[in-house]
Amino acid sequence: SGIDYRTPTARVMPSRHSEQVALLRKPGKRFTLPRKTAVVVLIIVHFISIVGFFLAEYLGGHNNAVAIVLKPFPVAILLFLLPLYAENDPKTHKYVTFIGIGLFTSAIGDALTMLHTQQDPQDSTLPFEQADPTFITGVSAYVIAKVCYTCAFTIGVGKAVPLQVLYGLPFFGYGAGILAMVLTKTREYIYLFIVYMIIESTMGWRALALTSGFPGSDRAKLLLWFSAVGASLFLLTDTLLVMNQFYSPFRNAHVVAQVLYFVSQLLVTFSVPRRLGRNDSWMEKFVHPNPLNGVVNTVPSP
Numbered sequence: 001s002g003i004d005y006r007t008p009t010a011r012v013m014p015s016r017h018s019e020q021v022a023l024l025r026k027p028g029k030r031f032t033l034p035r036k037t038a039v040v041v042l043i044i045v046h047f048i049s050i051v052g053f054f055l056a057e058y059l060g061g062h063n064n065a066v067a068i069v070l071k072p073f074p075v076a077i078l079l080f081l082l083p084l085y086a087e088n089d090p091k092t093h094k095y096v097t098f099i100g101i102g103l104f105t106s107a108i109g110d111a112l113t114m115l116h117t118q119q120d121p122q123d124s125t126l127p128f129e130q131a132d133p134t135f136i137t138g139v140s141a142y143v144i145a146k147v148c149y150t151c152a153f154t155i156g157v158g159k160a161v162p163l164q165v166l167y168g169l170p171f172f173g174y175g176a177g178i179l180a181m182v183l184t185k186t187r188e189y190i191y192l193f194i195v196y197m198i199i200e201s202t203m204g205w206r207a208l209a210l211t212s213g214f215p216g217s218d219r220a221k222l223l224l225w226f227s228a229v230g231a232s233l234f235l236l237t238d239t240l241l242v243m244n245q246f247y248s249p250f251r252n253a254h255v256v257a258q259v260l261y262f263v264s265q266l267l268v269t270f271s272v273p274r275r276l277g278r279n280d281s282w283m284e285k286f287v288h289p290n291p292l293n294g295v296v297n298t299v300p301s302p
Contacts, residue, residue, distance in 0.1 A: 033082050042081040049073040050262055054255065068114040072107040074262050078269045085271035095156030095272055099201040102148035105141045106265060112138030139192065146199045146234070149268060153206035153227055157273060160211040161206070168205030174235055175201035179243055185246040202239070204231035208272075218274035230267030233260050 049070060056066040086096050114133035152189060154161060157228050176196040207227040214221050237260040246254035 023298055031085075031088065035295070039081055039085050042077055046074050046077045049077060054258070057235070068111075072110040073264050075103055075107045075110060078265060079107065082272075085270070086274050088274050091158040092156065092273055095152045096202060098152035098156050099168070099268060099272065100150045102145040102152070103265065103269065106147065109138045109141035136189070136192070139196070140177065142166075142200055143192075143196055146196075146203050147233070149227075150203040150206055151201065151233075153203065153210045157210070157214060159214075161210050164205075164209035164213060167212075168201070168210045171201040171204035171208070171231075171235070178235070178239055180241050180244065190204040200231075200234060204228070204235060207231040207293065213275060219297075223271055223273050226250045226267040227271035230264040232273065233264040237261050237264065241298070 053067055053074070055071040056064060056070055060066060082100050082103065086099075088239055112134055116132060116138060152173070179193060179197045183190065207224075207230070211221055211224045214224055222234060237257050240253055240257045240260070244257075246249060
């Protein structure tokens with residue numbers, strides 16, 4: 001007869017967990033030609049601003065107005081580059097956010113420390129106890145930036161990263177050595193030095209731990225090595241500054257330290273473990289794209 005005896009199918013409402021899983025499996029933004037072009041242009045502008053900064057210092061002196069204006073530009077440009085290059089995976093959104101905040105506060109630190117040198121052009125060779133509040137505020141901005149980078153390396157990938165205590169020993173040992181070098185020369189602002197070195201050593205430790213504890217693909221781990229190298233260069237930069245400040249001043253120490261600083265910021269920016277797809281031509285020899293969607297996931301599905 002015309003009676004339908006089939007049991008009506010119940011409508012299954014998606015759970016919150018399934019919605020989150022669907023979001024995480026959503027394909028990332030493609031590294032399209034316009035985005036790639038914008039990234040290349042910004043990298044070129046980044047290096048031009050670095051050259052302009054050093055040229056301004058060479059021609060006009062360490063505290064001239066042009067150098068002061070140009071100093072924050074290289075890091076600020078990386079802040080604009082970051083979303084174009086790295087923001088393509090919901091899993092690493094926190095990582096990108098923390099790196100962005102770190103770049104922003106670093107640019108503030110660059111501006112404040114340069115304003116300080118304009119107020120006292122000889123202060124770069126004076127003990128830290130003569131530093132004014134502008135300089136201390138600038139250093140505090142750098143501390144906040146390192147905290148943000150540490151957060152990115154610790155909780156920015158959406159998965160728990162193993163502690164890897166042994167990986168922290170070389171960084172904390174090196175930081176303790178730098179701190180001891182400072183203590184033999186001055187006790188002023190010692191608490192700021194201690195906090196700064198603990199945070200910077202922790203940043204290096206978590207960056208190195210992330211390279212081995214990252215729950216994603218081996219291809220993405222290649223990018224994370226940029227963070228470990230960048231964190232190590234931050235420590236090397238501080239070593240040069242301490243040596244030049246308190247022990248054996250050498251010519252062009254400021255230039256070498258600034259170059260290492262800019263390289264460190266660039267490496268940290270490009271350390272985001274983004275999804276790698278067909279359009280990531282610079283990583284082409286490491287990537288075998290998935291023919292179904294052209295995207296290689298950086299974090300395995302749960």
